[in-house]
Amino acid sequence: MMQPKPSLVEITAENPEKKSLPERIYAELKRQILSGTIKPEQHLREKDLCEQLQVSRTPVREALNRLGNEDLVVFRPHCGYLAAPLSSERFRELQDLRLIVESKVAALAAVRATDEEIAAMRQAATMPEINPGEDDSFVRFCQANAYFHLLLVRASRNSMLEGIVMSALDVYQRPAYLGIGRVQDRTKPSRRHHEIVDAIEARDVIKAETVMAHHVIGGSERIIKSLIEAGH
Amino acid sequence: MMQPKPSLVEITAENPEKKSLPERIYAELKRQILSGTIKPEQHLREKDLCEQLQVSRTPVREALNRLGNEDLVVFRPHCGYLAAPLSSERFRELQDLRLIVESKVAALAAVRATDEEIAAMRQAATMPEINPGEDDSFVRFCQANAYFHLLLVRASRNSMLEGIVMSALDVYQRPAYLGIGRVQDRTKPSRRHHEIVDAIEARDVIKAETVMAHHVIGGSERIIKSLIEAGH
């Protein structure tokens, strides 16, 4: 029925054949919502989803339930489901959360990461190219970014933190997938990532925390501004 | 179907009649799991729950789904559900999380709380008596504690943080409800609470954060020790 709460980077990575029906539907709908295939505030009808996915309502409802628990769909009794709206207010809350959690996660990682984990982070720190206008390159950029943050939070050895961080990152990247507030240049995130790995490698707890805080704040203001300009 | 994620203190507070069927079942099962009526690792059969609650499997499954998303029940395909086990390892993760989030929540509250909110916190800061051996008095103590932390996180003006903090507090208090690692004396938590309110009232961000960090660490070590002694 359920169990792990895969983030977008994990959904696209794993082969979808083995999991249960509600699992796959959940993953598919999550992918479509976060990537923009299903647009914010788009009305979702159970029957439509059933026909589209060729299953009955039961597993669809189960998937929608799980998405509702993560606030990726909004539910109103007898009125159906809405894909989660984009709101600058909610995004501000998200920025608070990421700033609080991820900076401390970096600090924990500086204490707990093994040499192997640090090496893996180093390898994942460099972001791929972005070709403005080519959507695929941006998707790859977002996936690489999510993967770096995934490695980092796993090095903090705390599955609860992992769930919170990756779920927040999913929602964080949604505006970008919709073309709102995209970064233009891969070099700045790459540089921050390497600085973070430097600090962790040096076991410098304070620096890891500080640099991560700057990294999180970095992109957020631009995205919030773009969200407000776009009328959210 | 779903929507808010009520913590234990909210479940016992609200009158249960108005909500939808799955909502009430969810709340009831959550209450039973957290309060120990349903014991850790107890096997839950859908059919039993249906007969016990006099409803069909559909709303029961929906409730179990939501509980699974919060890791209050564990699910194995075709094998049924288990009430979440007590694990000292998981409790350690919980302590990490609470330490990270709640200390920063206190800092945010010191910036954002209104005078009315501070007054309400002051009133809620004093904990009720504990009579060892009388379970009711301890339940009231836990509820009062949860209520104080609820007021605090609401003053931080961030619904995502509220969800995380209250959910963590629910799980945090579960060992206590089962009689594991209970505090013996109300005065120490009361004193910490008042110190936190003092710091917030003085808008002293650093002190609020520091005192809250000590408050969170305070009880945790004793509980973890007790958990290990009890074989979890």
Next chain:
DNA sequence: CCGCTGAACAATGTATACAATCGAATTGAC
């Protein structure tokens, strides 16, 4: 006596039928 295999059983997974409720549209009155 221990271990393996297979079949029966029990529990969950899925689909569908029926009930309840909300919303929208149409019709009527003012």
Next chain:
DNA sequence: GTCAATTCGATTGTATACATTGTTCAGCGG
């Protein structure tokens, strides 16, 4: 012409029947 009320339709809420799968226990063979 506009507003309100009632009725009809569509969509979700719940229940139940059927399919699938995992488990367990009995019987057989080593």
